[in-house]
Amino acid sequence: MSDLRALVGRPFALRMLLSALVGRLPEAMVPLALLLLARHEHGSYAMAGVLAGCFAIGAAAGGPALGRVIDRLGQPRVLIASAVLRSVALAAIVALAPVSLAATCVLAIPAGALTPPLEPALRALWPDLAADDEHALAAAYELDAGAQELIFVTGPLLVALALALDSPAGAVHLASAIGLLGTLAFALAPPARGWTAAPHEAHWTAAVRAQQVPILLAVGMLAGAATGAVNVTVTAFAERALGDRDLAGWLLAAWAVGAMAGGLTAAARRWTLPPEKRLTWLLVAFGIAFAPALVATTTVTMALALAVPGAFLAPTLAAIFVLTGLRALPGAVTETFAWLTSSFLVGSAAGSALAGAIGGDGPPGFALAAAIVLIAAAMWGALSR
Numbered sequence: 001m002s003d004l005r006a007l008v009g010r011p012f013a014l015r016m017l018l019s020a021l022v023g024r025l026p027e028a029m030v031p032l033a034l035l036l037l038a039r040h041e042h043g044s045y046a047m048a049g050v051l052a053g054c055f056a057i058g059a060a061a062g063g064p065a066l067g068r069v070i071d072r073l074g075q076p077r078v079l080i081a082s083a084v085l086r087s088v089a090l091a092a093i094v095a096l097a098p099v100s101l102a103a104t105c106v107l108a109i110p111a112g113a114l115t116p117p118l119e120p121a122l123r124a125l126w127p128d129l130a131a132d133d134e135h136a137l138a139a140a141y142e143l144d145a146g147a148q149e150l151i152f153v154t155g156p157l158l159v160a161l162a163l164a165l166d167s168p169a170g171a172v173h174l175a176s177a178i179g180l181l182g183t184l185a186f187a188l189a190p191p192a193r194g195w196t197a198a199p200h201e202a203h204w205t206a207a208v209r210a211q212q213v214p215i216l217l218a219v220g221m222l223a224g225a226a227t228g229a230v231n232v233t234v235t236a237f238a239e240r241a242l243g244d245r246d247l248a249g250w251l252l253a254a255w256a257v258g259a260m261a262g263g264l265t266a267a268a269r270r271w272t273l274p275p276e277k278r279l280t281w282l283l284v285a286f287g288i289a290f291a292p293a294l295v296a297t298t299t300v301t302m303a304l305a306l307a308v309p310g311a312f313l314a315p316t317l318a319a320i321f322v323l324t325g326l327r328a329l330p331g332a333v334t335e336t337f338a339w340l341t342s343s344f345l346v347g348s349a350a351g352s353a354l355a356g357a358i359g360g361d362g363p364p365g366f367a368l369a370a371a372i373v374l375i376a377a378a379m380w381g382a383l384s385r
Helices: 002-009 013-023 026-042 045-073 075-096 101-113 118-129 134-147 149-165 168-187 190-194 213-240 247-267 275-288 299-327 333-357 363-383
Strands: none
Touching (some): 002 013, 002 134, 013 134, 013 168, 026 168, 045 075, 045 333, 075 101, 075 118, 075 168, 118 134, 118 168, 118 190, 134 149, 149 247, 213 333, 275 363
């Protein structure tokens, strides 16, 4: 527990983590709010899905580009400018939604692309915040990976609150305001203002050509595919096996609670295995941990079964973060972490589509998620040597 206590006690560590979490809440709010806005204005779930998909495409494509700019210009200017411009784009989407869904879909792409890359920016700061202590840095990434589950629990609840008090348009505006305030709190803090990237190679592929980074991006994509498969599978299981689709939210909350608990537990311990071996064994454990979900049949047993692989999710992601930070080229750290975020998003979308194609309910979907993770473990174990 000493490494975790020491990390939290370091100047600005807790402030940067909390402000990044607040600034990232729109990641869980905006896609849902846009979907509900399009459904409210035009009555079509299909077109609503197109709007949310356009936003996701923009976010996946824009992250690495903004990360590269941060590595050149520093964090405050890029983060604040992107947050302000995203707010403008979201306001334009709300204004145009009643008139033209096509126009809102076009605007959703730059709105997603302008998502402030707070996740990679924070991970670029962790070595400084941890004072280059190897154990404190590992604890930082594990705390980060576990705490980010709060975003995907709190975000939808805030959208529900905005809907109860106002409308889908109000939910979009609330997400925009929260993101702007959180980004300002992060970008104006001394660690962000004082951070500078090391000298860098100018070539645009430098970040993804670093040693082991392509493998890590592939592993991140596969981890994202497993989580995407879980999201679809849990929803289908709640509807078909339990007869109540609304129970999916509670089951996914159990997954998130498991991830938070796993992150905190991992952050409180001191690892003896080097990160390369640690990632291999965590991936294997993550895949095997889906076994209880293959036989669960009730709400309670499924919730407990989902908490088990959830507990391995955060330490697994943290090991990927540690290795990405170690392998990233000097001067391209933020961009490299942004590529990792985008790879996870792309993998999540692919996993959702794949789970949906096979039906996704119960054992087939969870077996798919387990298989994806075990493939990632085998690939990493073989190629990292």
